[in-house]
Amino acid sequence: MNPPSASALLGAITAASRNEPDSGIMSAVNHGNGRTDIIPVWSGEGNVPTPEAFCRPAIESLLQGETFYTWQRGIPPLREALARYHERHYGRPFDPENFFVTGGGMQAIQTIIQMIAGAGDEIVLPTPAWPNYAGPMRLSGARPVEVPLDFENGSWHLDLDKLFGAITERTKAIVLNSPSNPLGWTASLDDLKAVRDECRKRGLWIVGDEVYARFYYGGAHETRAPSFLDICDSEEQLLLANTFSKNWAMTGWRVGWLQAPKALGPAIERIIQYNTSGTAAFLQRGCAAALDDGEDFIAEQVKQARANRDLVAQSLRRHPQVRFELPKGAFYMFFAIEGMKDSLATTLSIIDEAKVGFAPGGTFGPGGEGFLRMCYLRDPAKLKEALDRFGTWLETSKPS
């Protein structure tokens, strides 16, 4: 027999799987991958590998033979360390039973979506946003309802009336990512209270992504952004996705967690069972060490990120055609270039011409076209070099 054509094969998978667009971030990465002359700032990760102190407990566990199936919800010592970490930073008691270990923050998000939204259901989220919220919603048959923030007078505004106006009878949740990837925009406590109250009133899930909470450039004594954990009860309709990736430089480990009301425990366990069936126990030993002993490392990372943010801002301000808001959190600069209509084409041109790899703003949903995203949690010397190259490009070239 002759094997079927590519189009016949694609015709035999679901429309949602077939039609889901490729991430513009991946398009940039694939365009520049393998070229050693390019300085990449496209991905959401720092340049520092995982500290050895977090690796050692994982290695020890592996060599001691902790290589069997494990708890679907995560090993008790890691869930206890999560409770301790939250107690330290949110100033109240937390119960290990509210924490569920996942194969990365992304898997926590997918688990949330699978649990709360079926075919035809809607989830409201402000954009520009990380494309990995809307993507898994579409794959599940749910509909992301995207409400763009306004970029006015050089700053981003969340219009709460517009956000709440997008709620229908099919809406199951509001997703709020603060500090925001890609914007750096950070919700105030009043914003969070308004979202909480609307969700309570309408019986919706509050879905929070506070992955960048520690990367917050507030006052001298503020070590985290305002949080739903400041104003919500652990047992209400609140679901938080989080990860070890950013704070502890563990992107490549693929371990995160989900915080949820205890009553959902068995449902979450079943979803995990049918996905990865748990996270390697030996990796979780390293994550527990990171939580307990990682504060100095985080402080150092955040200090570097803040200095880098200021460096990027200073450099970009020299170019009148570039506009941005100085980010309050996370580690991205999201900037507009005057006259840019096609951020993906521009991104690819800049890779080829300036040897700097940004992520195209259009991939972050409504309101993102016309912008580029740069991750600035990088080696400062490399970052300076990237900014110089890009500055030269701006002076000599036009965006698409």
Next chain:
Amino acid sequence: MNPPSASALLGAITAASRNEPDSGIMSAVNHGNGRTDIIPVWSGEGNVPTPEAFCRPAIESLLQGETFYTWQRGIPPLREALARYHERHYGRPFDPENFFVTGGGMQAIQTIIQMIAGAGDEIVLPTPAWPNYAGPMRLSGARPVEVPLDFENGSWHLDLDKLFGAITERTKAIVLNSPSNPLGWTASLDDLKAVRDECRKRGLWIVGDEVYARFYYGGAHETRAPSFLDICDSEEQLLLANTFSKNWAMTGWRVGWLQAPKALGPAIERIIQYNTSGTAAFLQRGCAAALDDGEDFIAEQVKQARANRDLVAQSLRRHPQVRFELPKGAFYMFFAIEGMKDSLATTLSIIDEAKVGFAPGGTFGPGGEGFLRMCYLRDPAKLKEALDRFGTWLETSKPS
């Protein structure tokens, strides 16, 4: 505010998430967990930890800082090692581009289901089967159509007419697990050809789970079971889920792979991106070592499994109320006890009374009630002790 009740919270998740039954295997595990006097044979894993030779390359990679985001489809060296492994065992060339690394064989199965079946679609599968096929189908909104094999005159028969008769216009695939968990039943090449031809004729996906292919108790020179890879083209509607868990004693690593036509590559990458966003690169280094250097270890494991199978059979044959077919593959004994109507209740009684932990047959779907499953890839001394305890129980107790 008073937080909502547990039932209100459960009412706010999807019906599929809420109503999915707990696995009977997990019910047994939870009943016996933490009791050191119990000999557990409930899970599908051996008693030997991962050999150090497979751990060392992972440790080296981790310490060298390979801790960043990686290829969504897996690192090239592992995909090349997979092609080499298949060339060795299936006697023809394989292309690394047909292999996609996943967070366990389970995630490979979930990825397949998400890709080929949406709400209302059907997938046909013979039972008794591992509950982790039907579960993720139901969670995706798809419908598992379960066709029981017949247990007649002490052996299992797959009635192909009955299997194909279950196909409707909504059917997207036939799933075949051979050697079978829990039965040990193994498809002949003629069975596989018949399934292949029916799928080709009806435009269905052939979904194969050949995780236990190497645990095959055939003739002296047979080192694997008959496979769809013997009779199918890599670029046809064929999807195979597999794992490092069983052959290489890596259950706790949570790494597997998916074999698929190349045309599906971008769709598979997107599904992986929206789930775990890839598998830890440093773990993949250990998996590559297992593929290249693991043959002696596999041979030793299979030899032990075969001896254990014969030990179990010999012991159970002493009890006329027990019936089973000597398994041709995998490492489970699936046996009936005369008069048993409730396999879960019986399993829990045996845990309490005989201190042996089986898995209840009812959890494996239609045709499974009335049976118990035991994993025999265990330490032989422990296995003998478990069989003695169970033998005494059989002589003194009645099943529920």
